[in-house]
Amino acid sequence: MPKHAKEFQEYLIKPKHKYISHKQYIESPATAFLKYAVDAKDAVNCCLNKFERNADNSFNKNALISLQHITTAMVPALMGHFETYQRYLFAGMFEHSSLLKDFNVEKFFKALGERSSVQIDPVRLAAYRGYHASTGIILADTLTRWHDPNKVNTYFGAYMIKKQLYTNKDCEQLETLWQLRHSIVHTGGTITLPDAQKVKKLSNYANRQVAFNNQIILEIARKLHPLVRDATNRMKQGFDSRLVSNITTEQRSSLDTLFTVHSSVSAWLR
Secondary structure: OOOOOOOHHHHOOOOOOOOOOHHHHHHOHHHHHHHHHHHHHHHHHHHHHHOOEOOOOOEOHHHHHHHHHHHHHHHHHHHHHHHHHHHHHHHHHHHOHHHEOOOOHHHHHHHHHHHOOOOOOHHHHHOOOOOOOOHHHHHHHHOOOOOOHHHHHHHHHOOOOOOOOOOHHHHHHHHHHHHHHHHHHHOOOEEOHHHHOOOHHHOOOOOEEOOOOOOHHHHHHHHHHHHHHHHHHHHHHHHHOOEOOOOOHHHHHHHHHHOOOOOOOHHHHO
């Protein structure tokens, strides 16, 4: 090995910008995710503005190939942040569940247990030593299948809020995105025949290599803005309708922050 070569982990550096942290996800999951979505869109736009073009202003072959590699790689990154949004919203709601009228912890875990196995691995629990993790985060960490929007709906349903996190249309859109992410990450960027059959909207794309139009990241960021806004607001409305009467100003502020939905591209939230 050349003397100048480093081990993989040694290539990790401090970000050149204020990266979205878990602290931000704890405080306001929707706002943290939407910030990353806008950052991802801006990163692609920077490439679109700088890459070489032909005389007719179309991208040359090398630019198109590079754009397809970049946009394909960014889809799993976006969906990874989306999963964090879901997990931390669920965790935050659990942390504030003591503020709900007649919230029954036994019924909550019974309902959750009917939907997924809730078993805290002691070794995994020990990994949180000194981390000061909330019980909500530890609980969310034990749950699986965050890539299944219908399953995620059942997790939030355990709070007995008379609203679903995602609508049927939301689930259809998310199922497509999660399957595309799966094909990129797990099957070498090919939509296999079995995977295409799992999602109705991808049924005609079997054995296709995943390559996107250069607008894909913009479209994901734009379309997930109202989806996240509405999903978060539904949970807020359900939570607010069941709050105890003696909630403190500090508790109200913390709860409002948890359900805040803010983006620097405010037009996408209208």
